[in-house]
Amino acid sequence: MPPRGRQLEVTIALGGNAILRRGDHGTAEEQIDRVRATARALVHLIEKGDRILLTHGNGPQVGDILVQNEAAKDQVPQMPLDVCGAQSQGMIGYMLQQALRGELDAEGIDMPVVTVLTQVLVDRGDPAFRNPTKPVGPFYSAQESSRLSKSKGWAMAEDSGRGYRRVVPSPVPKDIVEKGTVARLFRAGVLVIAAGGGGIPVVGGRGRLRGVEAVLDKDRTASLLATTMKTKVLLILTDVDGVYLDYAGPRRRKLDALDVKACERYLRAGQFPPGSMGPKIESAVSFLKAGGVRAVIASLEEAEAALAGRAGTTITR
């Protein structure tokens, strides 16, 4: 029996820590345990009556797949990033789908769960393609790095003193290719997992799609997904309990509520670093500007309280 209640439609973006935490080894058992705890928290929201559309990151998982591709390259052809991303959607979608099925059944909730393999259209002319910045895959020595740069045309960059890594473009997600199917299922009451890892980046529009060697920011794609599906709320779950000012300093303080103007002011002032809180705030802002009602940034543990306005940071127009 589908539960009734506040019936809030929420797009939820799960951070990497919903699947794997810092310090984890990345075994399947660990990931499945983490995902079960995540599933319990999500099913709790469903019991309250919320209608969830789920998306998730894939950083550590696609990283591992790239390391495996590199290690076996003399035996098995290396797959391009789009194919590795598709593999990670299969892997993470499977774990989430199985854990959610189990938790829903345990609570007697008869709601289908499904992972929709999702391609996301990007613009060939996106400036990100001329300026690849996102490090992916294994670390290489300076020598290997220069060899790969020549042989494969990869852009390489020194990364945090640990060696060189391939850097790839992170273009802006423009359209969700499978949006019609996601909408159909979501409207029919199915718990949909979509656009994992920000979606598989493709170019070409109608007629001939093809994958590109790029990664998509999962929060940006979550914002696009929420806008496209017209959910009232975008909930970004991460490993901190909300948005802070002066996060790294001695006087850090949490913000309970923010409006778009304040977000933009703080972004300009450099309060939110590009690699972490920055894209989340930007995604919240673009969701609200496109018609969204409320964006919430919170920790997984406080998801329910955050949706009720009692935890996390709530951003409105």
Add this chain to the structure above:
Amino acid sequence: MPPRGRQLEVTIALGGNAILRRGDHGTAEEQIDRVRATARALVHLIEKGDRILLTHGNGPQVGDILVQNEAAKDQVPQMPLDVCGAQSQGMIGYMLQQALRGELDAEGIDMPVVTVLTQVLVDRGDPAFRNPTKPVGPFYSAQESSRLSKSKGWAMAEDSGRGYRRVVPSPVPKDIVEKGTVARLFRAGVLVIAAGGGGIPVVGGRGRLRGVEAVLDKDRTASLLATTMKTKVLLILTDVDGVYLDYAGPRRRKLDALDVKACERYLRAGQFPPGSMGPKIESAVSFLKAGGVRAVIASLEEAEAALAGRAGTTITR
């Protein structure tokens, strides 16, 4: 505009050669080329008015993923077979979905395409779990084989003079966990790709599913899918143009039509080897016994002629 015509509902099981052929290296480019040709053939059927439900094998792809897992095992935890199977569903589903989208758009057919990540329930008590027979993953020396047998509890077997391989159970698929969603989408006119690689094998029933280290025969699962979705036809596409008697001998002859009784007689007589045509014939028979109208075994190139009864082998009750 959805095309109109004979409106035959067909579950199609694509053999491995629809994605990769013997002698291919297995690069992404090759696979994408093969998949494009496959997509063209399938869209041709759709233009005739057929309603397709698609499933596919994953042998070479999951094999490559297992080799990559082995090669990187000192850097990245090895994933169990169910997770590797999920990865292969993501990978192959992505390629098929993208190629089909392209071909449909090129023909002006406005039909959504979607890959549904699919778990398939097996019985814990299936005798296959006591007798693992299906070789998977890389070859090992006798010494490595005995070490793996002790350290991981893997069953190992000598394989075709090339070394030792892990052997895993191939239990009978009993139920498709995501059948409700597949049915909903199929009935709504969506081109669904489901149960790739025979589906991800899980045990546990309602309440707590978990993956198992096993593989599912894709033709058996295709038969279950066709039965569950009540399509009139099951079309098994493979690399031969039909069913033969005395296939390996000098007097081999193709059969154009067969009934269930003849199938069972020939199966008993050992006409269809266990590793290749045997499971296809058995799957056809179980589909027909469960109410299916027609099973067809043919090559991808002759798919259309075979559905019209002009090629391949047609099996009826």
